[in-house]
Amino acid sequence: MSRETPVNIAVVGHTNTGKTSLLRTLSRDSSFGEVSDRPGTTRDVRGAVLNDADGEPVVALYDTPGLEDAAGLSAFMKRTIVGQIDPVAEIDAFVNTDHDGGRYEQEAKVLRQMRRSDAGIYVIDVREPMLPKHRDELRLLTACGRPFMPLLNFVASPEARTQEWKEQLARVALHIVVEFDTVVFDTRSERIVFEKLGALLEAKRGNFRRLAAAREKQRGELIDAGCRTIAELLVDCAAARVDYPADAPVDSAAKRLRETVVLAEQRCVDSLLDIYRFDLSSYDPPQLPLQHQRWQFDPFDAQTLRRFAIPMASSAAKGAAVGAAFDALTGLASLGAGAAVGAAAGASWDIVRKGIRAWGDQRRGRHELAIDETTLAVLATRQVILLKALLRRGHATQDPVQTQSMRGWPSAQVRKMTLRARTHTQWSRLNNSASDPLPDTAVKPIASALRQVLSVEADQNASTTLPLA
């Protein structure tokens, strides 16, 4: 593929409209520039290149200082810039002056960057009404001779005057408008931004398509990674066991179990935040309501039966296979007795093996403590809610991640696959620091079920996302 030059887009607008926040969100970099409520925070022109799936730069965005006095600048230009053939020449002439002794230096930087760029994005805070000063700004930007697209920011705010802005922009012949909230991130809206920029710059449409495709691919990969991270936590915790002497109080063991699980959850949270490039201090999980239960060898206990039943069935099948081989070797003279005996032997072997270990534990006076289903449900749901919050969080957000509480499991399939791990204590890395890596057979079904939960919710939310401008 031939390397295309990146498209240069100037991000312009009145001061404090969220230009730097827009770049943080689009570049997925919460450290870009400086965001503050103080007007005139951005004083330099700073750029960020957005890369495609291969890491090649396709779009360069330039954050500019805010336009603070377009009316004053217009008056100044009217007085001093005369005899130019057209508005573009007037802008070029102004940019090459001393900008009224530096008074309009900020505005000069904006206009200079517009002239250097292929197009512009004019960021609007829709919580503010459209005023004559905004029209002055639009006139100046139009005079730069570059196409630009208004981007309506803060559209998720209850104060938003979105429709009013659209009508006013239409009156000045600006019909390609896009809605985007830098705080409440919406992947669909971001795609629309790129599509509309492609419509604005037909010749560079390929760049925006590549960028949109890259974003979609990366998002899918991040979701898969997030689901896998959560699945590993659930397997580790579901299969975790702490054993303690039968004559000792359970509190010490419970404390050990809690500490282990809390640490595991924190590592999962750190992983998720790191994967999504958020600061590790962005979220602090609330205290885990840990409940535990004692594992008992009670042949009538449902959990014990479950713990035995699945491997027992498997062992019976394997025993039958061995017996069937014997039948085959004898030319079926054994009349299938081999298979029958093998099945019984396989099942018995399993019961004997596990029973001996459990009885052995009891004889040694040891009990096992495990996390109960309610706590596992809380763990699963909290991580899913966190993941969803991260998917909707823009990198311009400075507030900590907020998650609400939820009851129950994310889905029946997540529950089923997680509880399956309880019968496989060898899977948990919390039980043995030198244990094997988590097997894919344990992790992937849970990750897949979590992916399904997120896909279902994405489909349900599709109708409630921001409408097309």
Place this chain on the structure above:
Amino acid sequence: MKEPADGDALTFRRRLLADLVRAREESAGHPEESPTADAAAIASGGDFTHRVAARARALPDAPAMQAVINCVIGTGWLFLTGIVVLGCLLGCAAAGSILSMRPVNLPLALGGLVGLNLVFLSLWIVFSISPLGTLLYGAFRWLVEHPSSQRVALAIPSRKMGTPATADVLRTLAADGRARWLIGSAMHTTWLSFAIGCVLTLWIALLFRRYPFSWETTLLNNDGLAHFAQVVSWLPEKLGLLDMRSLSVTDTASEAARQAWGWWLVWTAIIYGALPRALALCTCVALFWRSARNIGRDLDRPGYARLRTRLMPESAVLMASDADTAGVRQSAATPVATIKLHGSVHGIGLDGAAINGAPSMDGVDWIWLGQVDDATSQRAVEQKLTNKKVSMLAIVVRATMSPDRGTQRIVGELKHAASAPVTIVLDEMDVLNARGAEHSRAYIAHWQALASGVQASGIAFCSDPHTIGTGGLA
């Protein structure tokens, strides 16, 4: 996409190294901080898999890790070579032992050369899905994780974030069910070598010496033996290697019969001895490689996912252009007081504030001059101001408005036209406060700075600031 250099091919050893680094970093809870390695990975180009591998190679202790991997794999090849040689020798010995009989009893020869081989192959097929297979794997794990084996393996100590020990390499190779295919491959290689040793010895011996053959046994009669020979010969006959029409278990003495039975022995040893083992070996190797393909490529694992944004950044910051040379232009603002307006006050609404007229404020008798939101309206209001005697000019602004230079310029010009003290009055404080207390405090501070910049008398509020939680005001 920048293609990786030829020397950066994604070999198995490199992927193994990348996976060991991943496992180590997942165990530690975070990726290793190595900007040099990250930069080398990005510079190497290629897709994410290549960059992860390049990063692993660029880490400071990569040579030591690679040495461990090479040692393990080298030892594995050495072991394999050893069992091939041993197997061949055993096969030669078995064939030689069989041929030392006079005459060579064919059922016994077949049993000795391929019988045991087939029995163990059948057992392996069954055991590979049975608990005994798990036991074998457990023994294998014990062997590699036993402290004594680690001491023997390497002098390099194993640390949590340090160079992996042999056990870590073996654990990675054996994970995800690969252990059974590795063990199976070793077993089948041994038996295949045995079978090849048998066949080669048989063939060479039969080529250069004359051997008598016999089908006679003490307990079995000719019919049973003939049936057995027919069953065994079915597959070679179907493959066109033998013609059983010319063979009879009762005729082993004639020259033609001796040659035919000789070839029969060789072909059955190949088809029932070497071929099944070769197939089993290919199956194990194929299944191992299919599983091993994921080593270093399972990119949704957290350890890799956390590297994605470093090695395949979605964006990169450019150097600042048009840098600010003057620095932050914040004048040393003298604090402005919060004042309470009263009496006769001339008022102006700026940029959409108080669009319905003078706001209601206790004790204030407004002389409302109208709105200023563009040059024309500003000139009109300034005209009114110059024609009036103004004791106090209140400029009402929306608190949520950005107190920018343009606003400051207009306020300054209006103040000049009025030739009177100016107060900035903040309206719609409820809207500002709804955006958060911190945001509200910040904006009020900025308005105070603007007021200070135009040497205003102070700022005032349309509503009581204390009831709207402005807190911390001067």
